Amino acid sequence: MLVAVVSAVTATGLAYRESRNAVLERKQDAVRTDFKNRVDQAAADLAVPPDEVSLTRFAVGVADGLGDTVVVAEYRTLRASSDASADRTRISRALRDAVRTRNRMSFQRVDRHGSPYLVVGTPVTFDSGTPSGLDVYAISSLRAEQDDTAGILDAVRDGLLPVLLLTVALALLAARTVLRPVRELGRATRRHAAGDLTSRVVVPKGRDELADLARDFNDTAQALETSVDELREQEAKARRFVADVSHELRTPLAAMTMVATVLDEDAAQLPPDTAHAARTVSAETARLSRLVDDLMEMSRFDSGAARLNLGEVDLAETVRNTLTLRGWTERVRAELPPGVRAVVDPRRIDVAVANLVGNALRHGAEPVTVTLAPGGDWVTVEVADRGPGLAPDVLPHVFDRFYKADSARTRSEGSGLGTAIALENARLHGGTIEVANRPEGGAVFTLRLPWRRGEGAEE
Amino acid sequence: MPRVPHVLLIEDDASVRDGMELVLRRHGYAVDTAATGEDALALLARPAGHDVELAVLDLMLPGIDGFEVCRRIRASGSAIPVIMLTARGDDSDIVRGLEAGADDYVVKPVTAPVLEARIRAALRRAEPVRVRPGEDTYAGLVIDRAGLTVSKRGTPLPLPPTELRVLLELSASPGQVFSREQLLRSVWEHDFLGDSRLVDAAVGRLRAKIEDVPAKPVFVQTVRGFGYRFGPV
Numbered sequence: 001m002l003v004a005v006v007s008a009v010t011a012t013g014l015a016y017r018e019s020r021n022a023v024l025e026r027k028q029d030a031v032r033t034d035f036k037n038r039v040d041q042a043a044a045d046l047a048v049p050p051d052e053v054s055l056t057r058f059a060v061g062v063a064d065g066l067g068d069t070v071v072v073a074e075y076r077t078l079r080a081s082s083d084a085s086a087d088r089t090r091i092s093r094a095l096r097d098a099v100r101t102r103n104r105m106s107f108q109r110v111d112r113h114g115s116p117y118l119v120v121g122t123p124v125t126f127d128s129g130t131p132s133g134l135d136v137y138a139i140s141s142l143r144a145e146q147d148d149t150a151g152i153l154d155a156v157r158d159g160l161l162p163v164l165l166l167t168v169a170l171a172l173l174a175a176r177t178v179l180r181p182v183r184e185l186g187r188a189t190r191r192h193a194a195g196d197l198t199s200r201v202v203v204p205k206g207r208d209e210l211a212d213l214a215r216d217f218n219d220t221a222q223a224l225e226t227s228v229d230e231l232r233e234q235e236a237k238a239r240r241f242v243a244d245v246s247h248e249l250r251t252p253l254a255a256m257t258m259v260a261t262v263l264d265e266d267a268a269q270l271p272p273d274t275a276h277a278a279r280t281v282s283a284e285t286a287r288l289s290r291l292v293d294d295l296m297e298m299s300r301f302d303s304g305a306a307r308l309n310l311g312e313v314d315l316a317e318t319v320r321n322t323l324t325l326r327g328w329t330e331r332v333r334a335e336l337p338p339g340v341r342a343v344v345d346p347r348r349i350d351v352a353v354a355n356l357v358g359n360a361l362r363h364g365a366e367p368v369t370v371t372l373a374p375g376g377d378w379v380t381v382e383v384a385d386r387g388p389g390l391a392p393d394v395l396p397h398v399f400d401r402f403y404k405a406d407s408a409r410t411r412s413e414g415s416g417l418g419t420a421i422a423l424e425n426a427r428l429h430g431g432t433i434e435v436a437n438r439p440e441g442g443a444v445f446t447l448r449l450p451w452r453r454g455e456g457a458e459e
Numbered sequence: 460m461p462r463v464p465h466v467l468l469i470e471d472d473a474s475v476r477d478g479m480e481l482v483l484r485r486h487g488y489a490v491d492t493a494a495t496g497e498d499a500l501a502l503l504a505r506p507a508g509h510d511v512e513l514a515v516l517d518l519m520l521p522g523i524d525g526f527e528v529c530r531r532i533r534a535s536g537s538a539i540p541v542i543m544l545t546a547r548g549d550d551s552d553i554v555r556g557l558e559a560g561a562d563d564y565v566v567k568p569v570t571a572p573v574l575e576a577r578i579r580a581a582l583r584r585a586e587p588v589r590v591r592p593g594e595d596t597y598a599g600l601v602i603d604r605a606g607l608t609v610s611k612r613g614t615p616l617p618l619p620p621t622e623l624r625v626l627l628e629l630s631a632s633p634g635q636v637f638s639r640e641q642l643l644r645s646v647w648e649h650d651f652l653g654d655s656r657l658v659d660a661a662v663g664r665l666r667a668k669i670e671d672v673p674a675k676p677v678f679v680q681t682v683r684g685f686g687y688r689f690g691p692v
Contacts (some may be wrong), residue, residue: 131540250567251472253567254567258482260570264483309654
């Protein structure tokens with residue numbers, strides 16, 4: 001749109017300048033040719049040195065046939081003009097110098113009293129080329145030409161407005177029919193990329209390529225939306241199923257867990273085989289409960305139902321509680337600087353740290369070290385062991401659900417969801433867990449949390 | 460002859476109910492059971508029901524659900540401790556249950572030792588304590604530490620044991636800040652990483668009863684990031 005207007009104006013301006021120049025050039029060329037011819041003709045009859053009479057006759061002779069032109073002839077100090085009333089000051093010193101010193105025809109445009117004139121000066125040379133001392137000047141009015149160009153300008157001005165309007169109309173039309181649909185397609189595509197699969201474009205009327213493109217876009221978007229919806233539906237179903245199954249398992253497990261105590265308490269009075277069976281049932285019931293707990297927790301993460309229950313705590317205290325509760329104080333070396341207060345969900349931090357430490361105790365080798373390190377915007381809790389470390393092919397799968405590093409390995413006491421749950425808990429806080437092998441041996445898990453400091457102010 | 464604590468189990472699943480009853484009886488409790496909330500409320504309303512000292516209440520019940528049962532127990536003026544059994548452990552359930560007036564909650568499946576520890580702690584909260592004998596008055600709020608009663612401008616305020624215990628704990632050292640963890644240990648006797656929402660919910664219920672404007676508390680004030688404090692009034 002803007003481009004159209006600018007180009008119209010520019011083109012008109014350029015056209016005007018071009019035409020004006022062309023008109024003046026033509027006049028200049030005409031004057032030059034005619035003038036030269038007249039001077040050559042008249043100079044042949046002029047005896048040198050001339051007197052005033054012969055010089056005047058010469059000037060008149062040159063002027064004859066040049067139309068509205070005054071001719072001034074100068075020989076040293078002698079001056080003659082074809083028109084006595086002519087104003088000779090129109091011959092500027094600069095022009096005179098140019099004619100005399102450079103010994104060639106020269107031009108100058110001058111303005112006198114608002115009228116433009118073209119002054120042409122030429123020296124008259126002998127056939128040998130040496131200057132004869134005679135200079136001739138023709139002063140012709142450019143008024144006609146100025147009127148011409150002014151006419152052009154008016155025409156251009158009058159023509160410009162309709163042209164501009166037309167240009168604007170055309171630009172709008174182009175924008176409507178081409179640019180707008182293309183831009184809309186771009187917008188719709190970007191919305192798609194941002195995850196809004198419902199975005200569609202208005203199909204322009206007509207049977208051109210743009211309409212086809214818009215239709216294709218809409219069809220593709222529709223197909224994509226449908227298949228994504230189906231996938232999501234399936235995924236939601238699968239998740240609901242896991243959650244429902246876990247939930248259904250809870251009731252029988254609740255009953256079993258409750259009475260398992262009775263089996264444990266009375267096992268000592270039972271025959272050996274029965275006692276063994278009773279203890280096994282009790283232990284496996286406890287493990288099944290843990291697994292179902294972890295499954296439920298995982299399905300809460302998957303469904304987005306997991307919420308942070310934030311409070312400001314002393315992280316050293318939180319980690320120490322985690323170790324104490326599980327009876328790990330003797331087996332784990334803890335470096336917990338006091339005074340690291342942070343806003344976290346203590347239950348979830350407990351779960352994450354417990355999973356990492358439990359993992360290290362099961363799969364690594366003691367001593368296991370837990371190190372709390374505050375630093376800038378982050379707080380890290382590092383859990384390191386002195387075991388063999390993790391094989392390179394295992395590293396990327398450490399956080400996978402139910403991943404068994406050694407398929408032949410007997411089941412550990414963990415649910416197989418420990419590290420995955422730890423990672424989800426870290427993510428819920430906006431943090432992460434990194435795993436690596438230490439150069440001096442052993443694996444190290446680093447829980448990295450954004451350090452949100454409490455306000456400590458009163459409500 | 461030691462006193463036999465009297466517990467009411469409200470649980471619709473027969474196996475869970477029987478399992479809990481079996482374990483609690485073996486460990487010296489007198490147990491009543493109800494399969495629905497309606498039965499439980501009817502039982503509590505009978506004279507025999509006044510012996511019940513504590514209710515273990517499942518949230519998922521046919522008919523009126525556990526939240527509603529809890530609200531009605533409280534509305535009837537009963538101050539017996541209520542321990543919720545939640546099968547989901549979902550945050551929303553827990554918060555709703557605590558708002559309805561439950562004192563504590565356990566997530567199914569629960570082991571017998573854990574359930575018993577919670578029951579014992581809840582019953583202890585309901586026993587008379589002697590934090591400091593005497594009667595304290597703060598801007599119209601009278602806390603009688605000997606008679607374990609609270610009144611405001613002469614009107615008695617009946618408080619369930621957990622809320623009363625929180626108030627006694629805080630007001631024993633006016634102006635001192637108690638962290639949620641401290642309160643969990645002293646009031647709930649949770650010796651593990653407990654749920655601070657228990658404390659927040661109990662404080663919320665307490666404020667609703669003793670403060671003029673619960674949203675702008677005077678007696679039980681929040682110290683952001685640290686916990687709660689009684690006063691300064």
